[in-house]
Amino acid sequence: MNNEANVNEQEQATVENEQDLQQENAAPEAGANASDDHVEGAAEAEAAGNPELESLRAEAAEHQQRLLRVQADYDNFRRRTQKEKEELAKYASSKLISELLPVFDNFERALAAGVSEQNDPSSFVKGVEMIFRQFEGVLKAEGLTIMETVGQPFNPEYHQAIMTVEVDEYEEGIVVEELQKGYMLKDKVLRPAMVKVSG
Template sequence: MSAKEQHNETVDTVEEETAAENMDHVSEGGEAAEQPAADARYDELAKQADEAQQRYLRAQADFDNFRRRTMKEKEELGQYASMKLLGQLLPVVDNFERAIAAASSNSDYESLAKGVDMIFRQLSQTLDAEGLKPIQSVGEPFNPEFHQAIMTVESDEYEEGIVVEEVQKGYMLKEKVLRPAMVKVSG
């Protein structure tokens, strides 16, 4: 090879190497340009994850507080649920005390009986206002949901399975049986 050809070959090789290095720098520069964008995106996602974690912890704390508050209110409701009813019954108790005091100082039993009857009606009205109703039993078919049979009796007046006599009244509180009626059933 001639010197001129060697020189051209060397120049070509140097140019190829320079071009290759430039390509490396471009790709490094491209990665370098992409690296800050990726870091920024990562930082943004990390920030969002932290915010979501904080929202979750706050929501969990709010829920725990709500649960504690609800349990406390439920306990208080259970303790003081009868407060309204007892407040309505206090006048009945007052009237019973007055009747007992009047009976001890006076031997008029007829007026005592009238007073007790009035107090009983007052008590019945208060209980009725709260939704307490007596269960009607005599002459009705026996129903184990409302009646508790204590015995069967022979009856010419009623057919079999009918309540003949009520031994103890039963009561409903709104739509629920509070106490079933104790009854005798024809057999």
């Protein structure tokens, strides 16, 4: 019986201790919340009574708005520039094609005239030669040049060797024959020349 009474007393003491601890823990939290509210209220009161702080806040808000406007302007500029680049890439060849249209027209006229009994074949050939010169002129104006290959030392940057041949008149490693012309566009190889090289 005494044992049961002791156990009950211990349980009662434990419950009371836990309640005391909960009350102690709750008290600082309540105090902290009250303290935070007090600090915020004091800050607001101080801001309301401090014109310099209000001025700084207004200036910060103005800078924020200005930053947002600059960001929007930059985004618009970037989109516009991207669109212009796409347009430029899409129609980059329009100038060259415009210059080639007269050549195309002349070829069409030559084919329509053809070679008949009334037309002299030599005049037809002369007409085609004139068109070729016109076409060549357009390409040269755009910076296209023909490579000089025969008699030049073989250079893999400019020449594509198809075969090597034994030739007495050239030293080894010299281009002896051109099978297909090579072209430069300004200072860049557009198409390497196809050549035979002395071995």
